[in-house]
Amino acid sequence: MVMTLEPPKYIFDPANLTPNDYKSGVPPVWCPGCGDYGVLASFLKAISELRIPREQLAIVSGIGCSSRFPAFVEAYGFHGTHGRALPIAAGIKMARPDLIVVTMGGDGDAFSIGMGHIPHAIRRNMDITYIVMDNEIYGLTKGQPSPTSPIGILQKASPYGTVERPLNPLQLALGCGATWVARGFSSKPKELGELIKAAIQHKGFSLLQVLSPCVTFYDTYDHFKSITKFLPAEHNPRDRTSALKYALDEQTLYMGVFYQEESEAFDAGYAAMRARVTTPNYGVREIMNKYMR
Amino acid sequence: MVMTLEPPKYIFDPANLTPNDYKSGVPPVWCPGCGDYGVLASFLKAISELRIPREQLAIVSGIGCSSRFPAFVEAYGFHGTHGRALPIAAGIKMARPDLIVVTMGGDGDAFSIGMGHIPHAIRRNMDITYIVMDNEIYGLTKGQPSPTSPIGILQKASPYGTVERPLNPLQLALGCGATWVARGFSSKPKELGELIKAAIQHKGFSLLQVLSPCVTFYDTYDHFKSITKFLPAEHNPRDRTSALKYALDEQTLYMGVFYQEESEAFDAGYAAMRARVTTPNYGVREIMNKYMR
Amino acid sequence: MPSNTLTVRVGGDSAAGGIITTGEVFARIAAFAGLEVYTTRTIPAEIKGGHVMFQVRIAPTEVWSQGDELDMLVAFDQQSIERYLALVRPGGILVYNSNDGNPPTTGDIVPYGLPLNDLAKSINFQRGRNIITIGALVKLFDLPCEGATVVIERQFGRKKELLEQNLLALRTGYDYVEQNISATAPYQLKPRQGAQKEERLVLSGNQSLSMGAIAAGCRFFAGYPITPASDIMEFLAAELPRVGGTMIQAEDEIAALAMVLGASYGGLRAMTATSGPGLALMQELIGHAAMTELPAVIVDVQRAGPSTGMPTKVTQGDLRMSVFGTNDDAPHIVLAPVSVEDNFYQIIHAFNLAEKYQVPVIFLSDQDMSVRMQTVPAFDLTRVKLEPRLLWDPESGEKFARYKDTPSGVSPMSLPGMKGGQYVAEGLEHNAEGEPNYDLHWRTTNMEKRARKVRLAQQEIESLQLYERLGDDRADIGILGWGSTIGQVMEAVERAHADGIKVAVLYPKMLYPLPRALIEEFIAKRKAIIVPELNYAGQLARMIQAEFWREVISLRKFHGTPFKTREVYAEIKRVNELLKPAPKRAAKKATAKKVTARKKPAPKRKARR
């Protein structure tokens, strides 16, 4: 009995579950006021509206406050090691293309230790959604600067201010050829929910940066509120140049879908190749025959 | 005796060394015809023209055919582990700002296992030069696809063709906010030499992608010759949009300096901060006093 | 019943705030008064909020452990009473908020109610309940009130108004006890004669270590945040630039060590600090440093695993990874300090050994030692001797060969900038010049050379006093341990001695290479060797068995908390029984045993130190 799993037929759940039905019952450990609560609420709403069966959803994360996410959702979850959520998710997706795979984590997990995996996830363009809860800080380890912290930020680990310039995750993703790039904000739950739905529905790799303040170590609520704005109606998300222009803006943090493009997903492409080369009645016996003396 | 090194004054060598004087005497192990020979020749010429004292030059590499580079140059060298050349170079530069630090390696070393360090090297913008010898293949391990291999490439590790799209290193670097980005070709030694000189002279992080074919596992000489072209005169390397436009071109691989910008280097910025906070006669005694009961 | 040692635990919900502050401020007041303190705390699993406790043990002489039982419990909520009351010794005290329910009527324990809400209201300072409590404690223990004032001033001095409120709160608590609770304080803690004049520090293991690094000439640090090592990075972020050094927060642990190796290559004394998961990631580069013969100090503040495990709890489970974690045999050194104070001196040895032998040195601290605050004598800076790296002399006229074979195995090194000193730090097997070379001759020479250096480092054991040897050397029972368990062991041994059971104690601080002669001599003299460790496998125990072909008794605990003194004591007793030549007993074998948590506190005993 060789364990090739027959992907179960993917069926949207007829049960019409409410967001509450997707709660695992594990109470979130986040600080009161943490932006991640907002992300969780929007996420629950989004998946209930998409009517994703709970057993068909896999949520993968790394390590961080935000990476505690999977525990709070009634779904399959994988709380990985720091920075490795994306390749874990890739393994799940390739093994189980029938699943909806959502990767979640923080800015440190994603853009610092996990950085090496992002350009590759993007170029593979597997059908995975990556939601990065960006608080511009390391929350769980109590407030060190992250790759998205503004230059000069004062923290215990940077008592005289940081010298390095922050990364712009959207610009980076566009630079790697991402097929779906967006930004949301935990305090705009309705729009965030829509973005999450769109991200999950995109066939390919989708990167959703969610501004999600850390009230305890770097409270950016007011700051984010003052500089966020939705992308103007004239922005065409299929226009890469326009996407780049808005992504580059440092005065205003635009929210919405910056870019979107249809391009073959790795899982689909690999499956097509596999279908081409799979040979019926081909197995170890046949392989062995090639090595007969 | 606390070992804070006083950086020796940096003096260009009066000896007027020839490129040959920068040869270590270790014969290169590359296959006859390997593009890396051309890079070595251009490099030796460039450093001799810059009159860099041999003992003031540090060359750091990872693992790969191209990463064997340091052994062949009469300079200080560091043959690191696979993918870690950049952070090693960063340590050297911060410890010894008086040195000229050049990092070298291949496309696999840089953009696959080493990918996690590139956006950070770029955002720190330390005064380091990174020369990536891009043969669009893993040479040393005998010909597996690399992140820059074209889609569909047939190799032993991809007998049915790869599915993932290649990375565009220049686009990626620009997306991370690089301050100096260029492309050269091992078969254009004169221009390559000039690019190497300019890269070293740039104050900040400079990324130079050098097309350098692997004759043994993926001979791209003809291909590269047919699709390379120098950037047109009207291109202004201070114009990021223009840089992006040429970097995005997949029909033509442009050569030359795509982008260049002056921005504070991490080493300089950190030194300035240090100068601000360094306190004379401050030491362990004084630190200890803060913890007196 | 007055006593001269005292263990107080403060418990409550950290969301309400102030639990840790209460404990810490009280500890500082005691220290200021000339007493010795030793604190422990829990860290809630929750990110914010969640139950916490802070424990202070106070005595006139040095305190060795957290204490097994409580003399006093200060409970800010009902949960604290439920959790900890059983730990209070008979005759001990429960301090509780009498505005907030009644204490349980446990016959043996004396309840002291403080009407905290009323008192806070009376001074119009709702958040002042902690400091009111401190005021009460100060009076209860008859500590000097002026000292308390100074400590409060230091803690809250920045904001004048807040300071005044807090001083008032202090007074309020003090006065309340003075007026309402029996005239004689239940404990009188008198410092040793002249203790107040001694220079003493109050700090944590991580602070001690960081200060030691600066004393050791460390001028480069690169790190990546990880509990419980992050505050080393934060300490050095503030202090290194002030002494001309550099601290970089790297993008991950691999980059951190890579930067350290680069800086070391450049000539600086360089260090990184991490915890288990980070050290796992560093193994490839540790092997590289061994191969290229680069000095580097790598601190691992051990936290409970496996994997992410219990990041806020202690383990000594990274020993084997530290010794054996690289691919193929990569000789290097592993050290472990035994106490908060020891962190300072040992990290200096770590740097000196790294530089002298041109090897990576892994330094195994642990979560318990790292967060614990203790009074320690001011560091004796005259003891700090820096061992320089053996450098090539460009004037020597000799052609430089980086990996030249020498009797010690240590080759003179050049630094960038030295004319004629050019070489490649080479991770491939190489010849003397550092050129890749796999010939039998060079392979043999270099494998031997790299191992020889580290074998030689063993000989520093005596000159650097890389061990603690305590107890009674004539004893049949030996305890051979490592790291921060020494405190509970010493207390247990003193208790055993009082009972007439002799025990000898050896704590090597160099764990790799294992100090052969020292251990051989020590174990040869014993009938039974107990190896106490905070890990599941008995990692040191097995290393000892591997090297000395002798069974040892492995005493293990792996629940994320330090040993209790009574756990070690019980094992000593058990082994002592086994050694008695009663024919019936001899059949029972002295086999390995794990400490299983005991629910009930052991019978009361008097602590000695």
Next chain:
Amino acid sequence: MPSNTLTVRVGGDSAAGGIITTGEVFARIAAFAGLEVYTTRTIPAEIKGGHVMFQVRIAPTEVWSQGDELDMLVAFDQQSIERYLALVRPGGILVYNSNDGNPPTTGDIVPYGLPLNDLAKSINFQRGRNIITIGALVKLFDLPCEGATVVIERQFGRKKELLEQNLLALRTGYDYVEQNISATAPYQLKPRQGAQKEERLVLSGNQSLSMGAIAAGCRFFAGYPITPASDIMEFLAAELPRVGGTMIQAEDEIAALAMVLGASYGGLRAMTATSGPGLALMQELIGHAAMTELPAVIVDVQRAGPSTGMPTKVTQGDLRMSVFGTNDDAPHIVLAPVSVEDNFYQIIHAFNLAEKYQVPVIFLSDQDMSVRMQTVPAFDLTRVKLEPRLLWDPESGEKFARYKDTPSGVSPMSLPGMKGGQYVAEGLEHNAEGEPNYDLHWRTTNMEKRARKVRLAQQEIESLQLYERLGDDRADIGILGWGSTIGQVMEAVERAHADGIKVAVLYPKMLYPLPRALIEEFIAKRKAIIVPELNYAGQLARMIQAEFWREVISLRKFHGTPFKTREVYAEIKRVNELLKPAPKRAAKKATAKKVTARKKPAPKRKARR
């Protein structure tokens, strides 16, 4: 002097090309004729070019090792003569190009000159010298010419013209010998009766392993190229999609294992393969797999370190990293196959143990085994039994708890898609439901549970026959080894038996947990235990000492080449002497000893297998 075993070495510059082909084609011709072959080769340190040698040992019965001395040297250049002539046994043959200088006049060796340039010219095929040589060898050894033709056809069959040229070259060499060299062939290699009818494969260890993985139901592989593991990835890149599986080349080793864990979580049998530096990088995730209880197979084809070391050379130096490399105690399993053939069957056990016990299994092959080509009996697919993962039954009505404690420690697992089976694979310490939880109860339960599973796996030793037990079980001398050294050991033991020295041999294939009962029984019967290993430290030797408190004799070699039979034999002899009860000798202690390279070949002997 005809003999029925034969060792031929072909040497030359790889830049000239064809050295490896010559050896390989010759080996295949012999195999085709029904003979058993065993090949070794060197890989030049240079990227292209550089000196190489290819060695074939041929016999009618199974060949156990590369052979210590040469019966014939085929030297394509002067350097080969200089390097290897001393290895040729007295009476052996040197084949050389007589158009290219004269052979040295070493009395004892018979020079056969082939005018290769002339012959090649005569057929107008300059690059044909290798195949001409093969033709000559075929005749010299009286191998069937038809077989040679078939092999050449397979090798060059794609291009008709090239094939014809090569067939002509083959004939030319054959004819030259027939006409010019003494009528009787110096060796007559006759296959065993009926051998030609047996199904036999010619393959390398990596090919055997890869095939085994597919037989084991592996349907997901992610890897990152690294010598000498890359060809496992390449094999599976071609074959996995054909059987419905997936192979991904990841961006690095960490990502590779992360993908494997993800695929395993999804329900597939999944594997990665790497070498030392890659395994070092994977340690953090190996701990995570142990904690989350995910099956995974991690192959390490060991190559000489430390660090990058000598990537094309063999070591057995990753044993300790494999066992002890994670932070804190993370129970898992380590297996090691002993031969090319064994790679197939053991990797199946690796998958079964991983799935059955829900643990990561590290599989330690080595460079020598991985590249060596050997004849092995066709794999017996009826022996392949797949052990399924214990799955939760959604129909059971019981609420699912992923980490439910069970007597075996193995908890039924759900797979995504199962309704009600939702859980989080949790790297933090957790309760039965997988929710983070550090309580004493759960900590204890889970640490015990994870360890219990692995202890239980020990009991498979007998049912799966996870060991080789050879030699004479009554012997005083025991050899306890692991991995690919078994061949040389077996030859040495046969030689010792012929000399009247009895030796018992045990090769456990499960190295962690160490099979307690098996080893205990084995060593209890011996007066001396030799542990031969290809590493510097004597890694297994020390593990044995740690677990059984008994000194063993550690026989080590760390130069990147396999043992020679005579090195093992010499040690057996030495130990045998020591065991003799002569009063003078008893004083000398049987201590650990390293093999130092001997320059001169040992006196000739007749190989047996």
